[in-house]
Amino acid sequence: MVMLKDPSKKYRRFKPLDIPDRQWPTKTIDKVPRWLATDLRDGNQSLVDPMDGEQKWRYFQMLVKLGYKEIEVSFPSSGATDYDFTRRLVTTPGVVPDDVWLQVLSPCRKELIRRTVDSLKGSKKAVLHLYLATSPCFQQIVFGMSNEQSKALAVECTKYARSITKDDPNSGVEEWAYEFSPETFSDSNMDFVLDVCEAVKAAWEPSEQHPIIFNLPATVEMSTPNVYADQIEFFCRNVTEREKICVSLHPHNDRGCAVAAAELAQMAGADRVEGTLFGNGERTGNVDLVTLALNLYTQGIHPGIDFSDLNSVIDIVETSNKIPIHPRQPYGGQLVVCAFSGSHQDAIKKGFQAREKSNATREDPWVMPYLPLDPEDIGRTYEAIIRVNSQSGKGGVAWIIKRTLELDLPRGLQIAFSKIVQRETDMLGRELLPNEIKELFVEAYHLNRNPRFGLVDYNITTDRSASPHPAGDTTQKPQQQTPGKTAPSRNLRRKFSGVIEIDGHEHHVEGVGNGALSALAAALKNLGIDLDIADYKEHSIERRGGGEGVKGRDTQAATFIECTASGQAQKVWGVGIHEDVVQSSLFALLSAASSFLSSRPSTPVPFRPKRSNTLDMEPGSPLSGLRNELNGAPKSGPDAVAKLEAHVEKGEQINGTGKENAEAS
Ligand SMILES: CC(=O)SCCNC(=O)CCNC(=O)[C@H](O)C(C)(C)COP(=O)(O)OP(=O)(O)OC[C@H]1O[C@@H](n2cnc3c(N)ncnc32)[C@H](O)[C@@H]1OP(=O)(O)O
Numbered sequence: 001m002v003m004l005k006d007p008s009k010k011y012r013r014f015k016p017l018d019i020p021d022r023q024w025p026t027k028t029i030d031k032v033p034r035w036l037a038t039d040l041r042d043g044n045q046s047l048v049d050p051m052d053g054e055q056k057w058r059y060f061q062m063l064v065k066l067g068y069k070e071i072e073v074s075f076p077s078s079g080a081t082d083y084d085f086t087r088r089l090v091t092t093p094g095v096v097p098d099d100v101w102l103q104v105l106s107p108c109r110k111e112l113i114r115r116t117v118d119s120l121k122g123s124k125k126a127v128l129h130l131y132l133a134t135s136p137c138f139q140q141i142v143f144g145m146s147n148e149q150s151k152a153l154a155v156e157c158t159k160y161a162r163s164i165t166k167d168d169p170n171s172g173v174e175e176w177a178y179e180f181s182p183e184t185f186s187d188s189n190m191d192f193v194l195d196v197c198e199a200v201k202a203a204w205e206p207s208e209q210h211p212i213i214f215n216l217p218a219t220v221e222m223s224t225p226n227v228y229a230d231q232i233e234f235f236c237r238n239v240t241e242r243e244k245i246c247v248s249l250h251p252h253n254d255r256g257c258a259v260a261a262a263e264l265a266q267m268a269g270a271d272r273v274e275g276t277l278f279g280n281g282e283r284t285g286n287v288d289l290v291t292l293a294l295n296l297y298t299q300g301i302h303p304g305i306d307f308s309d310l311n312s313v314i315d316i317v318e319t320s321n322k323i324p325i326h327p328r329q330p331y332g333g334q335l336v337v338c339a340f341s342g343s344h345q346d347a348i349k350k351g352f353q354a355r356e357k358s359n360a361t362r363e364d365p366w367v368m369p370y371l372p373l374d375p376e377d378i379g380r381t382y383e384a385i386i387r388v389n390s391q392s393g394k395g396g397v398a399w400i401i402k403r404t405l406e407l408d409l410p411r412g413l414q415i416a417f418s419k420i421v422q423r424e425t426d427m428l429g430r431e432l433l434p435n436e437i438k439e440l441f442v443e444a445y446h447l448n449r450n451p452r453f454g455l456v457d458y459n460i461t462t463d464r465s466a467s468p469h470p471a472g473d474t475t476q477k478p479q480q481q482t483p484g485k486t487a488p489s490r491n492l493r494r495k496f497s498g499v500i501e502i503d504g505h506e507h508h509v510e511g512v513g514n515g516a517l518s519a520l521a522a523a524l525k526n527l528g529i530d531l532d533i534a535d536y537k538e539h540s541i542e543r544r545g546g547g548e549g550v551k552g553r554d555t556q557a558a559t560f561i562e563c564t565a566s567g568q569a570q571k572v573w574g575v576g577i578h579e580d581v582v583q584s585s586l587f588a589l590l591s592a593a594s595s596f597l598s599s600r601p602s603t604p605v606p607f608r609p610k611r612s613n614t615l616d617m618e619p620g621s622p623l624s625g626l627r628n629e630l631n632g633a634p635k636s637g638p639d640a641v642a643k644l645e646a647h648v649e650k651g652e653q654i655n656g657t658g659k660e661n662a663e664a665s
């Protein structure tokens with residue numbers, strides 16, 4: 001069997017109503033409709049395994065907690081589960097709040113109506129809901145009834161219902177309402193629907209205070225949503241005593257337009273919407289009440305339903321229905337607050353940065369690329385927003401590092417680290433989780449343990465030798481000095497002397513520079529590791545109490561240093577984190593040095609101490625070649641380094657015992 005070449009004979013086009021002066025297209029939705037949740041009836045009847053009493057019980061309580069005031073709880077005449085559940089609701093004190101209406105459904109069959117009404121005895125507010133087909137297809141095929149017979153049955157059952165509900169002082173229910181659904185309204189002749197509804201209305205005799213509910217279902221969605229809106233507008237305009245009627249919608253989703261149909265039909269005059277959470281229901285489902293409510297919310301209208309903790313709702317819906325919420329389901333789907341692609345992540349990250357920068361409060365206007373709703377408003381976390389796979393770029397990766405380690409990576413480091421992430425995602429062929437990205441960063445920049453260099457002990461002192469060209473520092477121009485006078489304090493030079501552990505061996509090293517960082521760079525140069533500082537950034541990290549990833553006190557300094565090896569194009573980044581800003585920068589330089597050595601094609605061992613405080617390499621070893629290469633033309637670091645040196649200016653001497661801190665991250 002194949003699709004028909006010409007389906008026009010088999011499937012006839014829907015004929016829209018002719019309403020040239022239709023009003024709904026220029027209307028907007030500016031008020032919240034009455035909601036009816038039919039999860040426990042229409043939703044439940046479509047499940048492979050309908051809910052048991054306990055599941056219904058829990059679901060009902062959730063609906064009440066969310067704020068639903070009208071809940072269709074059962075089809076009591078279907079059997080013991082629904083009947084007993086209804087009885088349990090009615091007879092358990094305190095479960096049904098006084099302002100909540102319990103709605104129950106029955107076909108137009110007297111014995112079933114009787115049983116349905118009986119199930120409600122003892123309740124405060126109850127809606128009896130009857131349905132009967134008005135569409136030619138159903139009348140002819142299912143019932144074998146003419147229009148007259150259908151109308152007569154509708155009237156007869158309404159009268160009977162009235163006699164055992166609102167007209168019966170012993171009905172046992174404090175307040176009755178009545179709902180009538182002309183089944184497959186959307187496929188019915190509108191004049192006939194009106195005719196039946198007028199007759200039903202006359203039989204029930206509603207008032208403005210106690211209106212009748214005409215629920216107009218798109219039992220099967222058969223046309224574009226504008227056609228449904230036309231039908232609703234036609235009904236609203238032509239039915240008499242409109243003020244005594246609540247016009248209710250019940251859209252199904254066969255063409256995937258139930259939400260649109262419900263929204264346009266509200267513009268066309270409807271007062272009430274029946275649907276289910278996340279759209280469970282017959283075939284493609286009922287209209288999704290979550291989407292409708294949050295669509296309103298994102299237009300600045302509170303829907304009266306509280307989805308602050310949408311994840312808990314999802315939990316109950318999924319376990320009760322035994323159907324997972326689709327990952328792309330509006331608002332609730334796992335992937336709808338996620339971006340994988342680089343340009344989306346970049347835009348979202350910039351959006352959040354702009355919001356932070358403007359000190360926006362939670363209530364300030366939401367202007368965010370790609371995200372129509374602040375995920376926080378529905379209890380979803382920012383962590384879920386940006387996820388990283390092979391389609392991601394630096395922005396998303398930087399976001400994760402910001403969220404997990406509180407580090408604001410400089411742009412260059414973002415680019416460098418995202419290449420590492422890209423390699424990993426390509427290799428694994430899957431998404432990397434935030435924790436994995438964090439671990440990758442910690443490892444790549446040696447935040448837990450520097451595999452090559454450990455700062456064991458050090459002193460930063462003023463270099464009193466006043467030599468214009470201290471050993472190892474060829475980056476500085478000679479200073480003008482008057483013999484017999486000390487240099488002005490702003491020109492004081494620093495001497496790094498300390499113990500650095502290299503590949504498990506401790507070595508005393510020294511170097512002099514304009515500040516602590518350049519002094520360490522000079523000391524490293526004495527080891528043949530001649531690195532120029534090409535970029536330097538630092539920021540403080542305010543710990544919000546025991547954040548994971550980096551141990552420490554409340555405030556720490558994070559330093560990012562980009563280095564080039566003299567005469568080399570290759571650049572490496574180093575990262576250091578420590579309570580002390582100077583030590584943080586020293587760690588960053590050693591982190592870069594370690595990356596640099598590790599990135600060389602061969603391992604630079606062995607080192608051999610030449611004198612007690614300097615090191616050299618075996619002649620002919622890979623490092624000695626490197627040293628020869630690096631000894632070319634050292635350059636001074638950029639201005640940013642001066643910022644760090646200013647910190648050092650504040651104290652004459654900085655001492656540190658780095659070993660334990662070198663382990664810190
Ligand atoms: C669009 C909707 O969602 S409507 C709600 C549908 N929900 C359900 O059907 C769930 C609960 N249903 C049930 O438990 C059963 O179907 C019952 C108790 C209603 C009826 O059970 P049965 O008597 O065994 O009938 P069965 O289910 O086989 O067929 C339905 C019968 O109801 C009739 N019927 C269907 N709709 C209606 C209606 N609105 N009013 C009166 N009779 C109706 C059918 O024509 C059929 O009658 P028939 O046996 O004379 O041919």
Ligand SMILES: CC(C)C(=O)C(=O)O
Pocket residue numbers: 042105131181183184215217218219220250252
């Ligand atoms: C009973 C009615 C309202 C129904 O469920 C439908 O038509 O889909």
